[in-house]
Amino acid sequence: xxxxxxxxxxxxxxxxxxxxxxxxxxxxxxxxxxxxxxxxxxxxxxxxxxxxxxxxxxxxxxxxxxxxxxxxxxxxxxxxxxxxxxxxxxxxxxxxxxxxxxxxxxxxxxxxxxxxxxxxxxxxxxxxxxxxxxxxxxxxxxxxxxxxxxxxxxxxxxxxxxxxxxxxxxxxxxxxxxxxxxxxxxxxxxxxxxxxxxxxxxxxxxxxxxxxxxxxxxxxxxxxxxxxxxxxxxxxxxxxxxxxxxxxxxxxxxxxxxxxxxxxxxxxxxxxxx
Amino acid sequence: xxxxxxxxxxxxxxxxxxxxxxxxxxxxxxxxxxxxxxxxxxxxxxxxxxxxxxxxxxxxxxxxxxxxxxxxxxxxxxxxxxxxxxxxxxxxxxxxxxxxxxxxxxxxxxxxxxxxxxxxxxxxxxxxxxxxxxxxxxxxxxxxxxxxxxxxxxxxxxxxxxxxxxxxxxxxxxxxxxxxxxxxxxxxxxxxxxxxxxxxxxxxxxxxxxxxxxxxxxxxxxxxxxxxxxxxxxxxxxxxxxxxxxxxxxxxxxxxxxxxxxxxxxxxxxxxxxxxxxxxxxxxxxxxxxxxxxxxxxxxxx
Numbered sequence: 290x291x292x293x294x295x296x297x298x299x300x301x302x303x304x305x306x307x308x309x310x311x312x313x314x315x316x317x318x319x320x321x322x323x324x325x326x327x328x329x330x331x332x333x334x335x336x337x338x339x340x341x342x343x344x345x346x347x348x349x350x351x352x353x354x355x356x357x358x359x360x361x362x363x364x365x366x367x368x369x370x371x372x373x374x375x376x377x378x379x380x381x382x383x384x385x386x387x388x389x390x391x392x393x394x395x396x397x398x399x400x401x402x403x404x405x406x407x408x409x410x411x412x413x414x415x416x417x418x419x420x421x422x423x424x425x426x427x428x429x430x431x432x433x434x435x436x437x438x439x440x441x442x443x444x445x446x447x448x449x450x451x452x453x454x455x456x457x458x459x460x461x462x463x464x465x466x467x468x469x470x471x472x473x474x475x476x477x478x479x480x481x482x483x484x485x486x487x488x489x490x491x492x493x494x495x496x497x498x499x500x501x502x503x504x505x506x507x508x509x510x511x512x513x514x515x516x517x518x519x520x521x522x523x524x525x526x527x528x529x530x531x532x533x534x535x536x537x538x539x540x541x542x543x544x545x546x547x548x549x550x551x552x553x554x555x556x557x558x559x560x561x562x563x
Numbered sequence: 564x565x566x567x568x569x570x571x572x573x574x575x576x577x578x579x580x581x582x583x584x585x586x587x588x589x590x591x592x593x594x595x596x597x598x599x600x601x602x603x604x605x606x607x608x609x610x611x612x613x614x615x616x617x618x619x620x621x622x623x624x625x626x627x628x629x630x631x632x633x634x635x636x637x638x639x640x641x642x643x644x645x646x647x648x649x650x651x652x653x654x655x656x657x658x659x660x661x662x663x664x665x666x667x668x669x670x671x672x673x674x675x676x677x678x679x680x681x682x683x684x685x686x687x688x689x690x691x692x693x694x695x696x697x698x699x700x701x702x703x704x705x706x707x708x709x710x711x712x713x714x715x716x717x718x719x720x721x722x723x724x725x726x727x728x729x730x731x732x733x734x735x736x737x738x739x740x741x742x743x744x745x746x747x748x749x750x751x752x753x754x755x756x757x758x759x760x761x762x763x764x765x766x767x768x769x770x771x772x773x774x775x776x777x778x779x780x781x782x783x784x785x786x787x788x789x790x791x792x793x794x795x796x797x798x799x800x801x802x803x804x805x806x807x808x809x810x811x812x813x814x815x816x817x818x819x820x821x822x823x824x825x826x827x828x829x830x831x832x833x834x835x836x837x838x839x840x841x842x843x844x845x846x847x848x849x850x851x852x853x854x855x856x857x858x859x860x861x862x863x864x865x
Contacts (some may be wrong), residue, residue, distance in 0.1 A: 291773055298662065303658075309744055310862065311693075311694075316693045318693075366790075370588040370589075374585055374589070381580075383582075392592050392596075399798075400843075400846060403843050406835055406839040407603050411599035414602065429591065430591055430596060431590075437588065487683075487684060491687060491820075493687075493805055497827075498826075527687050529686075538677070
């Protein structure tokens with residue numbers, strides 16, 4: 290009985306991983322395709338030519354750089370504003386804390402299209418032309434909730450007596466914050482920043498309402514789907530994937546011992562041997 | 564002892580600084596979220612001023628809601644149907660994987676979690692483009708089905724339409740499903756990590772078999788992860804634009820495509836606002852049903 294269960298478990302996990310990685314594998318494979326015609330969607334033959342000019346599609350490269358800059362700015366803004374909110378919500382006994390907490394979490398329960406429609410109506414109403422500014426405002430807003438909630442959860446796990454001890458030893462509050470709380474919070478800040486970055490970098494729905502003449506990478510890709518998909522699309526995606534995988538591996542390897550301690554993994558398998 | 568002016572100032576500062584820290588974020592949330600959201604209500608009750616612009620005039624016109632429900636009711640129904648199917652199938656796949664990662668992963672657990680996350684770090688538009696290659700008329704999936712002589716059977720089941728996979732509900736649901744899989748798996752793993760191993764050891768000591776340990780301990784304690792997964796998976800899927808556009812045909816368009824079209828092509832801002840508010844009301848209802856009085860705080864959100 291246990292053996293059948295294990296086989297089923299392994300088979301279903303393999304199927305899930307296959308579904309997750311099928312589009313990724315196809316993308317990597319098609320970066321080595323020599324397409325006939327304008328759409329790199331049908332396998333024709335192997336070539337390395339696309340990799341000789343990874344930035345060979347200027348419009349794609351420009352959209353990529355635009356998205357990079359936008360995601361960086363939105364993530365910084367979201368982590369700054371969200372971090373300050375999280376500090377206040379986690380530390381101070383405020384009246385109206387619950388209402389503010391609800392307001393922070395509420396944007397997460399809306400589909401993106403709701404926010405896009407609402408913001409377009411606002412910016413049309415106050416006659417603010419759509420472009421880089423409206424993109425930054427809208428992206429920093431939807432990242433703000435994620436950043437604030439992530440950091441609030443981190444801060445809730447801290448022992449405030451550490452900061453108090455520093456103050457008892459004569460450190461002014463700001464110095465105690467900078468030398469005790471901030472270093473402890475650094476991994477959380479990085480995590481919130483990376484999450485915000487990837488949310489903004491990949492956003493399509495809100496950007497399509499907010500961009501005006503600006504072309505971000507997802508907007509370029511949506512246009513390319515109608516016009517022309519050059520193999521550089523797959524090359525650039527593969528490069529992004531490699532960088533993400535390296536970062537993720539680094540984070541995993543460096544975090545493994547602490548994570549194991551944090552979640553208190555069982556020393557023996559509670560299911561295998563009763 | 565009379566309070567010194569310095570102590571008084573300190574008390575005032577202690578009341579003041581939390582609000583100072585909150586101010587910029589609150590400004591963002593009020594000005595860029597709450598205010599524009601409330602602004603949709605008067606917009607939905609207005610009428611367009613002309614056929615060539617987004618300018619409107621307020622008329623208090625409730626009939627727009629009736630028209631929107633009549634015209635787009637089926638699309639709303641379809642959107643939630645697709646999203647719910649994708650989430651349901653997704654949970655059937657995500658639950659065993661989360662269980663395997665938590666209870667069989669051992670020291671590979673963090674790496675396995677990383678592998679679940681990695682695909683979502685590539686653009687979801689590029690992944691949708693890749694699915695069009697896989698599911699296309701000359702693609703490998705249809706070739707495999709043909710070589711196994713399954714095309715007719717799949718046609719009969721309604722999974723294919725005229726021997727094609729692209730532009731069918733199957734393709735759209737598959738796209739939605741693979742997008743949300745990581746968001747279903749992660750909360751489940753987090754919820755299962757909160758299950759203390761000693762509980763399972765205690766159950767084993769009381770002679771509970773593997774099946775009873777699962778149904779009596781793991782399943783009830785992993786339910787919050789299920790709820791969080793449904794929230795994180797269902798909401799974005801119900802409002803998705805890309806998958807119905809890339810993988811579906813005109814008959815598979817979802818509600819967000821309709822809002823997009825009303826606003827940016829037809830310039831029918833009041834109708835778009837009304838449909839948006841209806842969508843929001845339905846999603847909020849789904850959230851409340853899912854939470855059933857529990858707060859968001861208790862959920863294992865990654």
